[in-house]
């Protein structure tokens with residue numbers, strides 16, 4: 001149902017504001033048609049700048065943006081925002097306050113005939129589950145409803161691409177999860193290609209088909225949520241995407257010697273075999289187990305903090321002698337308290353990254 005044939009392709013984008021440093025530094029990413037991609041990165045990494053370039057509000061210093069098979073930004077080409085076939089859902093709906101819900105949704109359909117406009121508006125309101133709300137005014141809607149109407153308005157003209165700029169930011173967390181999956185469902189039903197900008201890793205992992213992690217204006221890793229979580233490119237990505245346990249380590253054959261004992265490696269790092277490189281081992285908290293301190297634990301420590309989440313708990317364990325602290329994911333039923341002595345054991349294998357962890 002999209003008008004484009006090939007989603008979004010961004011290549012080699014660079015941009016600096018004035019004489020400042022490059023905010024986009026050779027950034028490239030692709031969103032196949034019909035997929036939802038998330039751009040995930042810390043504050044200031046260039047997400048909004050990327051969005052503004054793709055939307056056409058900002059002309060980059062160099063690079064190319066192709067939407068639906070058409071170059072909309074590149075050497076010799078700058079298509080204005082309103083002619084890019086790009087729909088936008090902003091952080092807080094940004095509905096026209098003086099127009100009814102139906103008129104907001106119909107806004108981008110001015111060139112269509114009256115009957116078509118009505119039918120498409122009704123279709124879009126049904127799609128976002130608000131068919132009954134056509135005659136309401138925006139101020140009569142909840143924040144979540146406003147965001148759904150903003151999505152209906154963005155999808156109505158069948159854009160080649162929908163940009164979602166932290167669309168759940170203004171909502172409380174109970175609402176967020178439900179709205180996320182509703183919006184995901186509506187995008188899928190419309191067959192839309194979409195780019196979601198967020199700094200919330202849980203949001204990116206839970207809704208996107210693929211995620212591009214941005215750091216300092218570059219994509220440092222892109223893949224499915226599962227790939228990013230299971231095989232982060234480096235320790236920084238590991239700790240940005242989900243909880244990670246990073247341990248200083250020394251290579252020891254097919255193992256790494258760490259404060260939690262010898263940990264078998266997922267794959268041997270490239271380079272001379274049997275080298276004695278030092279680096280960082282990446283584990284996930286669910287790979288660590290709490291054991292009795294008397295048992296054959298890989299290491300012993302003291303519980304420093306318990307963060308209870310109902311279904312499970314994250315237990316922070318301080319290792320002795322100034323060793324690192326490690327986070328263990330334990331069942332929610334486990335009764336440990338700060339101050340308890342505990343053993344810690346590692347299950348499975350770990351990735352080894354030579355050199356110090358990036359900060």
Ligand SMILES: Nc1ncnc2c1ncn2[C@@H]1O[C@H](COP(=O)(O)OP(=O)(O)OP(=O)(O)O)[C@@H](O)[C@H]1O
Pocket residue numbers: 017020023041042043044045046047048049050199
């Ligand atoms: N109009 C501007 N003029 C000068 N510098 C700017 C301008 N807009 C953004 N910047 C700078 O560019 C960098 C990237 O900003 P950008 O808004 O793209 O980051 P972001 O990843 O969206 O951050 P956040 O998650 O906090 O919104 C920041 O250092 C910011 O201060």
